[in-house]
Structures are given as C-alpha cells and as structure tokens.
Amino acid sequence: MTQSAGDNQQLAPITDASRETVGGELEEVVADAGYSNGEQLRQVQSSGIKVTVPSNRAANNHGTGKHFQKSDFTYLPEQDAYRCPAGKYLPHKIISRRDRLHLYSRSGCNQCPMQARCTNADRRSITRHFDEQILDTADQAATPKRMVQRMTLVEPPFAILKRMLNQGRFRCWRLASASSEYSLGVLSYNLMKAINVLGVQGMLARLR
Template identity: 30%
Template sequence: ESLKAQVQKLGEIEVRMRAAPDGQISLTDPDARSMATSGRGTGMVGYNVQTAVDLKNHMIVAHDVVSIGHDRTQLARMAEMARDAIGKKKLTALADRGYYKSDEILRCEKQGIKTLVPKPLTSNSKAEGRFDKRDFVYIEAEDAYRCPAGEKAIWRFKTVEAGLTIHKYWPSACPSCKLKPQCTQSPYRRIARWEHEKVLEDMQRRLDKNPNTARLRRQTVEHPFGTLKFWMGSAHFLMKTLPRVRTEMSLHVLAYNLKRAISILGASSLIEAMKI
C-alpha cells in the first residue's frame, strides 16, 4: 500500500512536470531550476546570478538573479543595466563563451555597446583534422567566400533558422577538389553566413587585437563572485522563491560594495561622500 501511494504521488508529480513550460519542477523551491556546474554532466538546483563589475575598482555596478540555467540571453540586458548604472552612453562589455549569442551581440552593437565575447568551438571539423569556417575568407565585394583550395564559394540561397536569416554558400568545384577529404564528407562544403555576420567579425577582430581579454574578465568578475560565495557559505541562498532570493542577493551586493568602497576611499571619506 505504501509503494502504491508513492507511485501515485510520483505520477501526480510527473503530470505537473510535463505541464511546466521548461519541463522542470522543484519540490523545495518552485522558482529554482537545474543549473549546470563545472563538472561534465553535473548540475544543481538553484539560481543563476548575473553581475557586471567595473574594471577599475571591481565594484558590482549591476546584478540580477534569474531562473534560467544558461547565460546566452543575458548579455545585452546586463550590459544595458551596467551602462545605465554608470551613466555612460558607450560601454565595452567583456563576457565568457557562455554569453555568445548572435542576436544579443547585435542588440549590444545597436545600443553603442562594444562586446568582447569569445565564440564557442562547437564544430568538430578542426578536431578531426578538417578545415572549419575560419579557414574560409569572406570577400565582401563579391558576396562570396574563398576556400582553402582557392575556389569561390558563391551565394546559393537564404533561409531562416531559429529566427535568424542565414545565407548559404558553396563552391561548384567540390566534387573534383583534391582537398575535399580535408574539407567535408558531403558532396559540397556548405558555408552559412548570418545576415549580420559583419558584427560578429568586427567583434572577433577586437578580440584578436586584445588577446588578454579572457584573463582580464576572469580577474575582474570572478573575484567578487568568490568573495560573495565565501561569505554566503556552502548553502549560498537561504531564502526561497525568486523575489526573496533577489532581495537576499541585493543585500549581499550592497555589503560587498560598501566594503569595497571603504577599502578604496576609507570609512571617513565614504561617510562624507554619502552626505553630499
């Protein structure tokens, strides 16, 4: 009877889980969601904390807590929050690979925010000893690509994939090309180009000119995270539901920024500044 009751209870939970928009429910905290951790295939149930930290003083200028288990849709929103907080029209935003998303980078560009976000290496071509997209040079005047064999990959058609307008190119010489085994296992090597690909190419050029970007980002934003996690202890958040967790995080950020300001200015100078 006990087992039957447990099976029935699990069946009811399954119905609720399938009805959830993201296919998840947390019996402890209804707003918490599965978050990926550094280990392969591992995760924990919790929240995703976003912070924007300034390079000079390492102050947290903007923060938020979300119930989304990835960072891909957070770049533009957090960059805009940081820009508004410091009162500047233009900004340069550094982020890790997890924030790379074409339309987010484009949105930043339209807002006057220069981004430095490395592209995730999702293609297996390079690892398998074949050419990848970086080996193909785009010729803007001809709207074509030059392949490693020197042939032209010309425009063929455009399509819409995941809401993005994508142009497709490939060379006619693929079937008889001597380099084909190093290029593709398909009859033709197809190259996809987003309609706003130039924005991504400009960002990559900025990254190439600033090879220390990743190190600079780590030593800027990871330090406050490490300090906050140390203060919060192993349990991290003590509150439940998103509004309460956001309030808890705001208090942590306030405490961190106050201690940081005291360290930079001194207690008496900070008190005087707050009086103005």
C-alpha cells in the same frame, strides 16, 4: 537577478542596467563567451557601445583537424558566396531561420586535387550566421589580454559573494526575495572592500 537558465539572452538587458547605473557613460561591454548572441550584440552595438565577447561557435572542421577550417574560405559579399582554397565558389543555397544561418555549398569535390585537405565527401558546405560580421568583430576584440583583465576584475567578487551566500544557495524563495538577499550580500561585500581600502576611521570621516 534573472530566472533565465543561460546567459546568451542577457547581454542587452545587463548593458542597459549598467548604463543606467553609471549615468549613461558606458563605452564598452566585455563579457565571456556565454553571452555570445548575434541579436544581443547587434542591439548593444546599435546604441554606440563597443562589445567585446569571444565567439561561442563550434569549428566547422568536418570531423578532423586536418581539414580546411571556415577561416580558410573567403566570403565574397558582392556574389554572396564563399571561395574555397582551391579557388572554387560555394554559392548560397538555403536559409535556416530557426538557427539564423545561411548555407553555402558546392559539389564536385571528388575532382579537386585538394580534397584530402578539405572534405571526405563530394560536397563541402559552409554556414554563415545572420550576424556573422558583428560576431566576428566582437570576437576579434576579445584578445587574451583583454579577457584576462576581465577575469581578474570580475570573477573574484562573485567567488567571494558565493562563499558569503552559503556557496551560492539562496535562503529566500521567489525572484524578488532572492534579489533582496543578493543585494544584502553585495552591500556587505562593498562595505568589506571599503573598510579594507579606507579603514573604519576613514569611512567614518567621510560620513561626517
């Protein structure tokens, strides 16, 4: 339970809680795009856990789908620059610490024969996140098959719990009380699943 309005700061705390629950044996974390956050991904990966999270970043398409996308540009680590499809370099310009982004840009696009496929302006810019490589690695691991598997395993329990908890609205006030109410819902769900799998007699036999 959390009072946070979004999920993008929750990946590391949830991973730590999950690892504690399973006794430290945690190899991979799979989450939806709402959890995509470079700092959180870095924190989880630094503990030796593989992270599978699709990117939640907008495409840099300059307002039209006919233009080259960021993936069409090649990052050159040694030069800390991007090379465009026409072979020109976009050098590093500025840093936005608030958005955790590097900006790469070049002018003179009016003289380029490929301008119509790149930009309507004389300048083309590309941004690179501080944690770009980590975000890309987590995104590449989020294959359609992997994410469908996550959805089929994770989403049904929450849908059932939401119905059990009166469409997800808690009757209790404050975080501690709401957490207790939710824990009762989880306990009820687990008992229901156990009865469906083992049957009442099977459960009683295991308690003897």
